[in-house]
Amino acid sequence: MPVSELRTPSDGPHVVVVGAGFAGLAAVRRLAYAAERIPLRVTLVDRHNHHTFQPLIYQAATASLEPHSIGQNLRSELRGLPVELLYATVEDVDVEARRVHLVDDDPIAYDVLVLAAGAETASFGVEGVEEHAFPLKWLSQATRLREHLLATFERLDAAWLRSQAPGSDRTVPNADSTFVIAGAGPTGVELAGALAELIHRVIGRDHPGVRPEGTRVVLVEMGDDVLAPFQAESRRYVRDALEARGVEVRTGTAVEEVGVDFARLDDGEVIPTRTVVWTAGVQANPLASALGAEQTGGGRLVVDDDLRLAGRDDVFVVGDLAGATDGHGELLPQVAPVAIQQGRHAALQAVRHLRGRPTEPFHYHDKGQMVTIGRHAAVAELAGDRTLFGTPGWLAWLGLHLLTIAGFRNRMSTLLNWSYNYAAVDRAARLILPPADHER
Ligand SMILES: Cc1cc2nc3c(=O)[nH]c(=O)nc-3n(C[C@H](O)[C@H](O)[C@H](O)COP(=O)(O)OP(=O)(O)OC[C@H]3O[C@@H](n4cnc5c(N)ncnc54)[C@H](O)[C@@H]3O)c2cc1C
Known part of the structure; x- marks a missing residue:
């Protein structure tokens, strides 16, 4: 893959960054910023040509946002900066030889x-998940789920219009009109709320064959409650808000198997469904x-307190891949x-290391956490033990997400789509781009 031709590679030690998340x-x-001031060559390698704003990916999956609003092209994001971009997949790293091995390309050497x-x-080895469930992490997966959902609503409509006979009761849920979400962390909760709103407020209005009472949104959680890292009061609020929107919340229950048209729970119940989102x-x-380095639970790499890979002074590990801990030895949240x-800390330490200075430990500044269930319904737990519920929490959630999406155009497009969705009680991105349901 070509390195940017707009700049000739700079002199100086070479820092390679793998991943543009x-x-x-x-x-x-x-x-x-450092390379503008000191000799330094910086290369960014990613297998996508864009950054994905994962916190809003469930909105792309439920037709609230166009996928392009939450993906930012890396070349335009980094335009004018002294960074070489490499659109390639890393398959291995030889830490002894200081080389990053790429799929179908020459390896690249690094100093840091x-x-x-x-x-x-x-x-987690659950039977049928790889084959039949929908994952939700990348834009292509969000688009695939959105098209599956929209095609499902069309199918329900067509079936009802065609038959209108006994047995085609649109008020009785079936495998097409039942949606199971496995995992009630922030993504599962937000998706469940968004899906319930989509069905009740938008689809139910436009599709005569889809009646809210004939659909089920089931949120299944193995743990005792939804949103484990949140405070008890917030969890109660979220659970009530979900149930008020018609979501069935099943805690203390695990999905044991997923098939083409069912999800089997560990209490023996089999839920007929063609949609399990994992x-x-x-x-x-x-x-x-x-x-081949030491790993924590979940496979994260063990790092020293300055975020260097344990035992190596020229490799930093950051983000979801890093098994960094807080002051109490607990793994930091992903x-x-x-x-x-x-990411910021590792960059500063990389420069210090290259200049022969001692590195400094990383300290996480926790500014709180938030989650939304839908219109005017959210919880924002802020630093200083302040929690906002309902509309204030929702406005805080909207504002923070809008400010942090990469790219001015994306922020504008998101604002426009959200305003339209709110005012028109519609969803901005309801196109099925053929072939619909192609991977089933
Ligand atoms: C659906 C979802 C919702 C979320 N919601 C929230 C939220 O509301 N709030 C919150 O704070 N966090 C949220 N998170 C978590 C948050 O998105 C992650 O913690 C964060 O993205 C981690 O950043 P990262 O840079 O470590 O990894 P990522 O952002 O995942 O980036 C990794 C990058 O590495 C690239 N890459 C991977 N493998 C290779 C390879 N072999 N070769 C080349 N490139 C590679 C990928 O293409 C990607 O660009 C959510 C996560 C998901 C999946």
Whole structure:
């Protein structure tokens, strides 16, 4: 793949960053700032040509946002910065030889490596998940789920219009009109709320064959409650808000098997469904195992307090891939603020290391957490033990997400789509781009 032809490679030690997610982009921006001032060559490698704003990916899957609003082309994002971009897939890293091996391309040598390759959806070995469930991590997966959902609503409509006979009762849920979401972390909760709103407020209005009472949205969680990292009051609020929107919340229950048209739970119940969305967890990118270094639970790489790979002074690991801990030895959460702060920190430490200075430990500044269930319904737990519920929480959620999406055009497009969705009670991105349902 071509390195940017607009700039000739700079002199100076070579820092290679793998991954243009939250952590990698934060690192690259800081490294570019340094490269304007000292001799430094910076290369960013990613297998996508865009950055994905994962916190809003469920909105692309439920037709609220066009996928392009939450993906930012890397060349335009980094235009004018002294960074070489390489659109390629890393298959291995030889830490002894200091080389990054690429699929179908020559290896690249580095002086310092920043590994920010993130995590992947984990099926935890549950039967049928890989084959039949919908993962939700990348834009292509969001688009695939959206088209499946829209095609399903069309199919329900067509079936009802065709028959209108006994047995085609649109008020009785069937496998097409039942949607199961496995995992009630922030993504599962937000998706369940968005899907319930989509069906009740928009689809139910436009599709005579889809009646809200004839559909089910079932949120299944293995743990005792939804949203494990949130406070009890917030969890109660979220559960009530979901149930008020018609979501069936099943906690203390695991999905044991997924088939083409069913989900089997560990209490023996079999739910007829053709849609199981798997938001039950992630595991570290397989690159972590390829390194042969020490790993934590979930496959994250063990790092020192300055974010260097344990035992190496020229490899930093950041974001979802890093097994960094807080002051109590607990693994830091795999969330965007941790990734951004770590990316910045690793870039600064890489420069210190190259200049022969001692590195400094990383400290995470936790500014809170938030989740939305839909219109005027959200919880924002802020630093200083303040929690906003309902409309204030929702406005805080909207504002923060709008400000943090990469790219001015994307922020404008998101604002426009949200305003339209709110005012028209519609969804902006309801096109099925053929072939619909192609992977089934
Ligand atoms: C659906 C979903 C919703 C989320 N919602 C929230 C939220 O509301 N708030 C929040 O704080 N966090 C949220 N998160 C978590 C947050 O998105 C992650 O913690 C964050 O993206 C981690 O950043 P990262 O840079 O480590 O990895 P990522 O952002 O995942 O980036 C990894 C990058 O590495 C690239 N890459 C991977 N493997 C290779 C390879 N072999 N070769 C080349 N490139 C490679 C990928 O293409 C990608 O660009 C959510 C995550 C998901 C999946």
